[in-house]
Amino acid sequence: YPILDGNVRRVLARYHAIDGWPGKADVTRRLWAVAExxxxGEDVGDYTQAMMDIGAEVCLRRQPRCAACPLASGCRAHREGNPEQYPVSRPRRARHRRATTMVMARDHLGRVLLERRPATGIWGGLWSFPECPAGRSPERWFREQFGLEIKSGAPWDSVPHGFTHLELEIRPLPAKLVGTTTIVESLDRVWYKPGSSLGRGVAAPVRRLLEQLQDHPF
Known part of the structure; x- marks a missing residue:
């Protein structure tokens, strides 16, 4: 029976210069066809072992030893001078893009409001600034969420932050609470004085913003 493990797949993909990622159904069918x-018809075990050995010891993923390969004379990838281009690597997933406005709200004591993020999702369980959804007025959103008025300042430069599946654009927005009325702290909501000991886990971009707040209060 034909075999098509990772090493043999690499040997055959290079020998026939089979283009495309082997994880795709049509490429897999082509590889099985040449494997068959x-x-x-005879001594299949010896053939299979030889192919596996060539893939493991000669036709290496990086820096293949083509000069020592018994199949080099018939290998298309070797003749083309680009064996490492085969097999084609798995395509990278396109990362989604999302923007969020982080409202850096200060009270009359110079403290900023932090919230604990949900346990699931990005930065699960870490502390961050309240996030206003894209397209919403931060002032109106903050009033709806917390029952207090804020006065926004000039937005800071956006901060890009990449995840494996997401490209997040953070838009930091400094704001001040109007008046001296404040928000009561809870298990998931605290006031933090920039520069003091935080004692809580925060996401890396949030930590950098807190450091900037210490140096550039508004």
Whole structure:
């Protein structure tokens, strides 16, 4: 029976210069077809072991030893001078893009409001600034969420932050609470004085923003 493990797949993909990522169904079918065509009617075990050995010891993923390969004379990738281009790597997933406004709200004592993020999702359980959804007025949103008025300042430069699946654009917005009325702290909501000991886990971009707040109060 033909075999198509990772090493043999690499040997055959290079020998025939089979383009495309092997994880795709049509590429897999082509590889199985050539694997069946090359499999001899006799001494299959010896052939299979030889192919596996070539893939493991000669036709290496990086810096293949083509000069020592017994299949080099018939290998298309070797003749083309680009064996490491085969097999084609798995395509990278396109990362989603999302923007969020982090409202850096200060009270009359110079403290900023932090909230604990939900346990699931990005930065699960860490502390961050309240996030106003894209397209919403931060002042109106803050009033709806907390029952207090804020006066926004000039937005800071956006901060890009990448995840494996997401490209997040953070838009920091400094704001001040109007008056001296404040928000009562809770298990998931605290007031923090920039520069003091935080004692809580925060996301890396939030930590950098807190450091900037210490140096550039508004």
């Amino acid at each position: 065509r090359h499999t001899p």
